[in-house]
Amino acid sequence: MRQITTEDIAHVTLGATLLGTGGGGDPYIGALMARQAIERFGPVDVVDAADLDPDGLVVAVAIVGAPTVIIERVPAGAEFVESLRAMGRYLGRDPVAIMPIEVGGMNTLIPMATAAEVGLPLIDADGMGRAFPEIGMTVFTLAGLPATPITVSDEKGNLGIFETVDNRTAEILGRTAVVQLGMANAVSQYPMTARQCVDSAIHGSLSYCTELGRMLASARDGSPSALDELLDFAGGRRIFNGKITDIDRRATDGFTRGTCDIEHFDDPLRSMRLLIQNELLVAIDNGTPVLTPPDLICVLDHENAQPITTETLAYGQRVDVIALPAARQWHRDGFLDVVGPRAFGYDLDYVPFGRN
């Protein structure tokens, strides 16, 4: 049994920013919530799914909504507890542990706050191994597990519960309720047994995220080898470095979409274009796609290797672009239907990591 204390939160936050691949919602708001909750209720126990009663109920707790709205209206926390309690009432049994649905962005930290408040352990696992924009984009969907029942709560006391025939409909109904309730709400979803979690989740991902964050902190603090160590640890590599020459970024229906162009430091005729949908999703090197989802693209400040979010990308920034492979749990039949380039509307084939 390990514990998350307020000291760990800075590393988790840095790691979640990296794995957010530019999106996933600002982890600093989640960090604020987690820190406050741990100060008030005490540290959070972190467990492996295999350590739980196999028949125990596991629930993923998250915020769903437009990142820009979340920033303007920091969640109170009570709505997450209420969505979790509503799930327990609806299913007629209490959860034994909470799981993050993603280990990128703010949803890495929010479940910590909820776990602290309700006194449940947090599972060292998630459903994405990074951040993705839709409820259904999980290894659980790939394993045939339903996202529903989903409970959606707001800070006023409104509650929606959905049971749907597929996870795509869950995304549509859940997100629509969120939009009507004010664009950002607490969601409990993917209720499953600990056994199902053992069989299907991406295990160790919270530890992985924390370790990445620790390495990024070393890099920030001046360790010259920290980024190489990080790439070694994650099996990642540098794919480009250069200066941002153009940003085209539009906020539409709660999504940030656009492109970012980077001119190579050493070869002004070589440029990389990054395609953005909240997250950085596709990297195109001189016209050739070199990185596609579910693999990860991270833009780092060239000076200190700190991750830059899509909202803060700016003309003239000097950056390193690194690539990390998707969690191995993604690599099973049908994964491209769930999180491949075409699942995001790009008419591109998946580029296997390592062949790019």
Add this chain to the structure above:
Amino acid sequence: MRQITTEDIAHVTLGATLLGTGGGGDPYIGALMARQAIERFGPVDVVDAADLDPDGLVVAVAIVGAPTVIIERVPAGAEFVESLRAMGRYLGRDPVAIMPIEVGGMNTLIPMATAAEVGLPLIDADGMGRAFPEIGMTVFTLAGLPATPITVSDEKGNLGIFETVDNRTAEILGRTAVVQLGMANAVSQYPMTARQCVDSAIHGSLSYCTELGRMLASARDGSPSALDELLDFAGGRRIFNGKITDIDRRATDGFTRGTCDIEHFDDPLRSMRLLIQNELLVAIDNGTPVLTPPDLICVLDHENAQPITTETLAYGQRVDVIALPAARQWHRDGFLDVVGPRAFGYDLDYVPFGRN
């Protein structure tokens, strides 16, 4: 104990068309469903709320959605049963009776079909005494009773459940789910005890609707005094007769909005304008509002006194416009906030029935 048989359905349908005041969804589709269900499962018992166990659970069953979509996609029936069963599961107890939420339009007949299928009695009462477009426009809202929990089911097996802090939010969330699920769905709502139903519902409204229908059938079959008898019975009166000279009707977001102008038979300088939002809501006689919600405006064919829906109003039709008073249960503090002209966005004062 009375019963509804297939023979009663024609009268209920005619009455529901009249009380639909031009809207409320085509009752003929509801009639089709009710007739099929009664043929298959047997007649429906009709009871007064006061005859039920006071602690028994009463639920209103209805279709919510765009009338035009409902016409194109006749509901199967199973989704209404499923929404009712979901309500029972959610509350942990089974309903003892079903209630229509309105006695105008198709929602007068759909609960009959559901009652026949599940073998529950139908209560001779409703929440509107006519048709209204929103979930919250009921005497129950006026009495402080919540519309939620609401269960929304579609024919595919998707389910949404909502608990909201007020009936306005219930309308927003419920209708949004309906739009996402395909624009017309089964809804169970206003779960209450039979005692609460006794205290707050509009009682006898199904009988009232049926009797109006019987009188309209007499008028159609040539009885010259039938319409006068109907007006006597309902406390209504003729407010205009003439020829339709203009129709401006737009279908927007599932609502039909517009105006209908009628030139008086005897005085070409006198004209009536009717304002439409699905239902006929306001009558203006030569510039002066003479009838406003919640009182009822019905347009009848001048030749045979049959009600004309807003979809079938046409240039050149010769019509009688009649007014009926809202159910007396509406007349308590705050009713104008729920169903007065301003609740529909009209900058008009309520015109008390009889002063017009």
